[in-house]
Amino acid sequence: MAAQLPQQLSHLRDQIDAVDQQMLALLEQRLNLVAQVGEVKSEYGVPIYAPERESAMLASRRQEAEKKGISPDLIEDILRRIMRESYTSEKDSGFKCLNPDLPPITIIGGNGQLGRIFVRMFQLSGYQVRILGRNDWDRATELLSDAGLVIVSVPINVTQSMIEKAGPYLNPDCILADFTSIKEAPVQTMLQAHSGPVLGLHPMFGPDISSLAKQVVAYSDGRMPEKYQWLLEQILIWGAKIVPIDAKEHDRNMMLIQAMRHFSTFVYGVNLTKENPQLDQLMALSSPIYRLELAMVGRLFAQDPVLYADIIMSSPNNIAAIKRFYHSFGEAIKLLDTQDKAGFIQEFKQVEQWFGDYAQHFLQESKNMLQQAQDTVHK
Amino acid sequence: MAAQLPQQLSHLRDQIDAVDQQMLALLEQRLNLVAQVGEVKSEYGVPIYAPERESAMLASRRQEAEKKGISPDLIEDILRRIMRESYTSEKDSGFKCLNPDLPPITIIGGNGQLGRIFVRMFQLSGYQVRILGRNDWDRATELLSDAGLVIVSVPINVTQSMIEKAGPYLNPDCILADFTSIKEAPVQTMLQAHSGPVLGLHPMFGPDISSLAKQVVAYSDGRMPEKYQWLLEQILIWGAKIVPIDAKEHDRNMMLIQAMRHFSTFVYGVNLTKENPQLDQLMALSSPIYRLELAMVGRLFAQDPVLYADIIMSSPNNIAAIKRFYHSFGEAIKLLDTQDKAGFIQEFKQVEQWFGDYAQHFLQESKNMLQQAQDTVHK
Numbered sequence: 028m029a030a031q032l033p034q035q036l037s038h039l040r041d042q043i044d045a046v047d048q049q050m051l052a053l054l055e056q057r058l059n060l061v062a063q064v065g066e067v068k069s070e071y072g073v074p075i076y077a078p079e080r081e082s083a084m085l086a087s088r089r090q091e092a093e094k095k096g097i098s099p100d101l102i103e104d105i106l107r108r109i110m111r112e113s114y115t116s117e118k119d120s121g122f123k124c125l126n127p128d129l130p131p132i133t134i135i136g137g138n139g140q141l142g143r144i145f146v147r148m149f150q151l152s153g154y155q156v157r158i159l160g161r162n163d164w165d166r167a168t169e170l171l172s173d174a175g176l177v178i179v180s181v182p183i184n185v186t187q188s189m190i191e192k193a194g195p196y197l198n199p200d201c202i203l204a205d206f207t208s209i210k211e212a213p214v215q216t217m218l219q220a221h222s223g224p225v226l227g228l229h230p231m232f233g234p235d236i237s238s239l240a241k242q243v244v245a246y247s248d249g250r251m252p253e254k255y256q257w258l259l260e261q262i263l264i265w266g267a268k269i270v271p272i273d274a275k276e277h278d279r280n281m282m283l284i285q286a287m288r289h290f291s292t293f294v295y296g297v298n299l300t301k302e303n304p305q306l307d308q309l310m311a312l313s314s315p316i317y318r319l320e321l322a323m324v325g326r327l328f329a330q331d332p333v334l335y336a337d338i339i340m341s342s343p344n345n346i347a348a349i350k351r352f353y354h355s356f357g358e359a360i361k362l363l364d365t366q367d368k369a370g371f372i373q374e375f376k377q378v379e380q381w382f383g384d385y386a387q388h389f390l391q392e393s394k395n396m397l398q399q400a401q402d403t404v405h406k
Numbered sequence: 407m408a409a410q411l412p413q414q415l416s417h418l419r420d421q422i423d424a425v426d427q428q429m430l431a432l433l434e435q436r437l438n439l440v441a442q443v444g445e446v447k448s449e450y451g452v453p454i455y456a457p458e459r460e461s462a463m464l465a466s467r468r469q470e471a472e473k474k475g476i477s478p479d480l481i482e483d484i485l486r487r488i489m490r491e492s493y494t495s496e497k498d499s500g501f502k503c504l505n506p507d508l509p510p511i512t513i514i515g516g517n518g519q520l521g522r523i524f525v526r527m528f529q530l531s532g533y534q535v536r537i538l539g540r541n542d543w544d545r546a547t548e549l550l551s552d553a554g555l556v557i558v559s560v561p562i563n564v565t566q567s568m569i570e571k572a573g574p575y576l577n578p579d580c581i582l583a584d585f586t587s588i589k590e591a592p593v594q595t596m597l598q599a600h601s602g603p604v605l606g607l608h609p610m611f612g613p614d615i616s617s618l619a620k621q622v623v624a625y626s627d628g629r630m631p632e633k634y635q636w637l638l639e640q641i642l643i644w645g646a647k648i649v650p651i652d653a654k655e656h657d658r659n660m661m662l663i664q665a666m667r668h669f670s671t672f673v674y675g676v677n678l679t680k681e682n683p684q685l686d687q688l689m690a691l692s693s694p695i696y697r698l699e700l701a702m703v704g705r706l707f708a709q710d711p712v713l714y715a716d717i718i719m720s721s722p723n724n725i726a727a728i729k730r731f732y733h734s735f736g737e738a739i740k741l742l743d744t745q746d747k748a749g750f751i752q753e754f755k756q757v758e759q760w761f762g763d764y765a766q767h768f769l770q771e772s773k774n775m776l777q778q779a780q781d782t783v784h785k
Contacts, residue, residue, distance in 0.1 A: 036446050039439055040459070046436045047467055050429065051481055055474050057425045060418055067415045080419070088426055095434050101491045102430060105484050107781040112480045231693040235773050241780055245691055270690050280688055283681060284696045290738070291670070293750075296757040298734040302662060302727070306764060309659055311649050312624055314610040316702070317663045319775060323695070325761050325768030332754035336747045346742045348681070353735055355677040359669070360732060363725045368715045371672075375711035378675040382704050385685060389704030394614050396698060399778045401620055402486040 054109070061113040072123030075114055076240045076266035104399075114240035114266060122264050124153035126257045130175035131155040135189055140234035141206060142180035148239065148265055164192070171196035176258065178228075179205040179213075183337045187216045194220025202255045204228050208281060209341055210247045210274035218249055225249025226258070227274060229281075230267075240266035247274040278342070286345035287352060289335050292327045299324070315401040316393075433488070440492040451502030454493055455619045455645035483778075493619035493645060501643050503532035505636045509554035510534040514568055519613035520585060521559035527618065527644055543571070550575035555637065557607075558584040558592075562716045566595045573599025581634045583607050587660060588720055589626045589653040597628055604628025605637065606653060608660075609646075619645035626653040657721070665724035666731060668714050671706045678703070694780040695772075 068075055088106060089099035132149055136142045137158030149156045159170045171177060171193060181189050186207045194217075197203060204226040207213045214227040227247035236242060244267045246259065259269050272280075313321065327335070339345055362370045379386050447454055467485060468478035511528055515521045516537030528535045538549045550556060550572060560568050565586045573596075576582060583605040586592045593606040606626040615621060623646045625638065638648050651659075692700065706714070718724055741749045758765050 033446060033450060036443065036450075036452075039443050039446065040463075043436060043439050043443075044463065044466070046432055046439065047463075047481075047485065048470065050432050050436075050484070051467065051470055051474065051476065053425055053429050053432070054471075054476055054481065054484075057422060057429075058476065060422050060425065064415065064418050064422075067412060067418065071412060071415075073415075084419075084423065084426075087423070088430065091427065091430055092433075095430065097430065097433055097437065098491060101487065102426075102433065104487050104781075105429070105433075106426065108480065108483050108487070108778070111777060111781050112477060231691065233693075235769075237777065243691065243693060272687070272691065276687070277691070280683060280691050283678070283683055283688065284692060288696060288699060290742075291674070291735075293754065293757075294731070294735045294738045295670070296761075297738060297753055298731045299662070300757050300760040301730065301734060303760075304659060304662055306761070308651070308655070309662065312610065312622065312651065312656070312659050313663060314612075314622060317667060319698075319772075320667060320702070322768040322772040322775065323699070325765050326772040328754065328758040328761050329765035329769035332751040332758075333747075335754070336750045339750075340742060340745060340747060346739075349742065350739060351680070352673070352677045353732075353739060355680060356670075356673045356732055356735060359673045359676060360725075360729060363669075363719060363728065366719060368712075368719060371715045371718075372711040374676055375672065375707065375714070378672075378679050379707040379711075381679040381682075382675075382685070382707050386704050386708035389701040390614075390708035393698075393701040393705040396701065396775070396779050398490060398616065399487070400775050402483075402490050 057109060058113065065113075069121045069123055072125065072264060074264045074266060075122075075238075076268075081110065100395075111237070111240070114238040122148070122152040122261075125261045125264065126175075127153065129154060130173055131157055132176045132178070133157045133159055133170050133174040135159045135177065135179045135193060136181035137178075139180055139182075141230060142178075144234065144236075144239075145178065145180070145206075145230075152261060152264075167193070167196050171201075172198060174198075174201050176202045176204065179203075179207070179217075182334070183207055183209065183341050186213050190216045190220050197221050197223065199223045200254075202226060202258065203249075204255070204258070206230055208285060208338060210245075210272075210277040214247055214249050214274050224251040224254035226252075226255045229277065238266060242267045243270055244268070245270045245272050245277055247272060247277055278344070282342070282345050282348045286339050286341070287348055289327065290339050290345075290349050291352070292324050293335065293339075295324050296328055315397045319397065319400050436488060437492065444492075448500045448502055451504065451643060453643045453645060454501075454617075455647075460489065479774075490616070490619070493617040501527070501531040501640075504640045504643065505554075506532065508533060509552055510536055511555045511557070512536045512538055512549050512553040514538045514556065514558045514572060515560035516557075518559055518561075520609060521557075523613065523615075523618075524557065524559070524585075524609075531640060531643075546572070546575050551577060553577075553580050555581045555583065558582075558586070558596075561713070562586055562588065562720050565592050569595045569599050576600055576602065578602045579633075581605060581637065582628075583634070583637070585609055587664060587717060589624075589651075589656040593626055593628050593653050603630040603633035605631075605634045608656065617645060621646045622649055623647070624649045624651050624656055626651060626656055657723070661721070661724050661727045665718050665720070666727055668706065669718050669724075669728050670731070671703050672714065672718075674703050675707055694776045698776065698779050 085103050085106060088102045092099045092102045132154050134142050134146055134156065137146045138160045146156050146158065157170050163170065177193060177197060179186060179189050179193065186205060190205065190213065199222050202224040203217050203221045205213045205217060206228055208229055210227045210229060214225065217225045226249050229245040231243040231245060244262050246269060262269055310318065464482050464485060467481045471478045471481045511533050513521050513525055513535065516525045517539045525535050525537065536549050542549065556572060556576060558565060558568050565584060569584065569592065578601050581603040582596050582600045584592045584596060585607055587608055589606045589608060593604065596604040605628050608624040610622040610624060623641050625648060641648055689697065
């Protein structure tokens with residue numbers, strides 16, 4: 028094909044390459060400027076994620092794009108992608124320490140994937156951090172008794188026993204917190220095991236994030252919230268969003284967000300092995316939406332089964348919810364068995380109503396996501 | 407906050423804004439160059455999607471980025487986003503007509519969402535296109551008897567009857583094709599209704615695509631493939647990938663890709679309305695992966711229930727497959743009821759093995775998708 032291409036085309040392509048190289052040079056300049064912003068922010072304790080500055084900046088660029096007849100979404104998508112990179116590099120420049128007088132921090136399970144992220148964030152913010160691993164309990168007095176903050180970051184099925192084990196070592200001023208993906212039981216256990224400040228945290232992300240910017244950390248108050256406000260603000264400085272939530276409410280939401288989701292994905296995978304299609308063929312035929320779904324299913328099975336078993340089996344409420352889902356599934360199959368198209372449409376419309384304006388919103392949002400997925404899928 | 411920010415910070419931000427404005431100017435230049443490429447391609451009949459040129463170009467830019475200490479993924483993601491925009495604008499410049507002597511094309515159902523896309527593509531390529539809508543059957547002789555290509559693009563549940571209705575009007579040289587999302591039955595019906603060339607097509611995308619670039623069109627040969635090779639090549643010029651597949655195999659794959667997927671999403675939505683969580687709270691707490699899933703569920707319910715009912719109910723094979731899934735679900739629940747963590751882990755590992763290298767591949771791929779989803783989600 029190349030030999031047949033008119034010279035005109037290769038000349039244009041050379042010009043495009045030249046433009047792209049200039050773009051690369053601009054990127055370099057921009058990332059350098061952002062690194063300097065990171066240093067200033069770190070010095071003054073300004074959060075790395077600045078939503079208002081972001082929206083104002085994007086709005087200006089969108090306007091300018093429109094004047095030039097360029098799609099505003101194009102420049103916005105590009106700038107958002109660059110900003111993601113910027114958060115990643117800003118985070119390396121360190122963060123302001125909001126509580127420099129805090130005695131050492133101890134993270135129980137700080138060697139785990141999630142624990143390690145926070146060890147690093149605290150260190151980048153100038154705190155002294157110690158790790159209490161599985162085999163360090165003979166040094167518990169040394170590692171826990173003078174700590175200003177103890178965070179329990181261990182698998183869900185041993186969280187409560189670790190809290191009970193750590194409790195007696197703590198001094199009354201120490202803040203006791205945990206990172207478990209359920210909140211009601213751990214917060215209760217912490218309140219019983221410790222007389223001082225207690226805070227339940229749930230970082231809503233996995234270990235493969237590139238920075239905390241825009242990530243969600245849910246929290247449930249335990250006791251003496253005034254003692255740990257600095258910690259919540261410190262997390263804000265790292266770029267995360269903090270979302271307060273009642274522990275019971277949290278667990279009810281997680282039942283849907285985590286347990287049910289993970290379990291259906293698990294079943295989907297199991298069933299796929301039984302149907303046993305040719306994966307290559309399936310992928311060649313996949314539209315972006317199915318490709319995305321397949322990637323979401325596949326990603327589960329590249330991870331730790333113990334983690335997922337623990338999350339799903341952590342509460343009888345989860346199992347009850349999964350059974351309700353199963354029941355709904357059986358009811359819906361009846362519509363198929365009786366070829367009840369009208370019934371299907373009626374239920375469909377009820378769900379549409381439940382979603383309200385969000386249905387259209389999600390259609391738009393997912394359109395953008397799917398186009399991006401399509402951009403990046405290369406087989 | 408703004409008042410407290412040191413001048414240093416606002417100075418840096420001004421510099422960043424200046425860089426971004428230069429970037430916008432480069433984008434303008436690049437889009438103009440690409441528009442010129444589009445014109446040359448259209449003149450010479452070169453497909454708008456050129457995977458080899460793309461890979462070579464991206465590889466060069468990645469190398470140059472690495473030399474500058476910039477993440478190669480950053481420049482690749484940006485260029486892919488720009489290329490998507492370019493495909494959209496290239497398509498407007500028209501396409502080379504590969505079969506200029508073809509008598510008029512008639513699209514039965516050409517007023518529908520999918521039909522309309524193809525009416526436009528054929529017109530942009532210089533073909534004469536006519537539409538036969540629901541109320542035009544009194545003009546069937548006029549619209550069908552001299553056609554060189556007739557495409558049936560109607561809802562799945564009336565495809566076969568439309569084919570049977572159209573058959574007697576066609577001349578023996580006419581190519582008869584359809585766009586239905588199942589292939590075995592329509593291709594059989596076309597072969598019976600028409601003695602000339604027959605081709606089953608399945609455009610694997612919805613009406614909200616911005617261009618055909620990289621989209622998949624599956625096809626199943628019917629009769630006299632030599633007569634419609636030009637049509638497959640024409641679709642390639644529009645930028646789509648064409649995937650040949652046996653009609654039976656196609657339907658087996660679609661059972662998984664479409665029927666089962668749509669039905670589980672439907673049930674998920676129905677069950678969500680029963681659990682009735684606060685959608686706002688759920689979204690505030692959602693990590694990108696769940697936000698993505700919620701958007702994927704919500705998007706279904708912003709669309710036409712009849713379309714989905716028809717796809718799901720189109721074949722007893724679909725219903726049988728859905729029941730097998732339901733059975734797998736019930737079996738998996740037994741693991742939960744008996745708290746059989748070891749059994750869960752064992753099944754999990756079997757699925758991991760089934761996915762093979764794809765599990766890790768999907769983990770990487772979805773990481774990228776999730777980060778992009780995170781970039782664009784703004785509440």
